[in-house]
């Protein structure tokens with residue numbers, strides 16, 4: 001593992017530990033520069049930067065996993081690169097090329113290899129690509145300059161308890177409008193989620209569930225993760241909506257459920273008044289991995305799925321298969337894994 005890092009991997013939550021290197025590239029005069037690794041974790045940007053004033057920025061999240069043989073691999077980084085390009089389109093930022101994005105991520109993992117937690121620790125190295133509008137300009141218009149950067153930090157579970165189920169409450173607030181920015185991974189969506197999250201935590205829940213803003217009848221997101229349910233006849237179901245973030249984990253699970261576990265799997269509306277159609281439910285995402293949902297509070301009633309303390313059998317199978325693929329224990333579909341040489 002090279003240099004020793006003084007971290008107790010078993011105690012890691014989803015926090016920030018400064019690692020040695022990050023990648024940075026500048027866009028100016030219509031093009032991206034070569035990009036470089038730097039030890040400086042501070043950005044020096046104009047006070048007028050559009051990312052600061054008008055939220056012209058987007059980000060991504062992915063993980064590097066240590067395999068049993070000691071090698072390190074990334075899970076579908078090309079999908080993060082493509083989603084970042086879509087986010088850029090939506091808020092008029094220059095796209096960072098997919099191949100350069102993947103190379104940047106690999107170079108950051110390689111330069112910080114000793115921060116990749118050991119196989120079996122349950123911890124991983126989280127990568128945060130970020131693209132922001134910078135430069136001198138005050139009007140509400142696209143920035144004259146941009147920065148693309150990727151940093152990393154070792155992380156443990158996003159929700160306390162790892163594979164232990166957690167409970168959620170349905171928020172009265174909306175996350176994103178139907179033709180708004182919900183499908184883009186832009187910071188504004190997350191600023192708006194801080195208060196609903198805080199209210200949910202104060203009520204004793206891990207986070208909140210957002211309903212569709214137009215009718216408030218359908219489940220959209222579980223905090224910063226997608227929702228899935230498993231029907232009583234073992235079908236994997238996940239909501240579809242233009243204001244949901246298209247989760248790479250969710251699309252991977254749709255594939256895993258069908259192709260690895262032989263389940264029926266579909267994207268369709270999930271009505272909050274009909275959640276007792278599900279025997280099990282979970283939140284899925286890069287940070288959340290698969291977090292089983294114990295129960296959901298809605299309008300003063302609390303609905304329990306499989307159990308408040310035990311993960312359900314199919315959720316466990318989905319987790320074991322997906323996480324097995326991510327850490328290299330289970331053979332991956334072609335093109336899903338990028339080994340960091």
Ligand code: PLP
Nearest residue numbers: 224225226245247248249285286
């Ligand atoms: N939904 C939201 C709002 C998110 O922030 C994330 C995290 O990226 C997800 C869902 C899950 O997406 P992914 O599986 O691509 O990490």
Ligand code: COI
Nearest residue numbers: 061062224285286287288
């Ligand atoms: C992720 O799962 O990577 C996320 O971006 C969720 C959250 C930490 C913002």
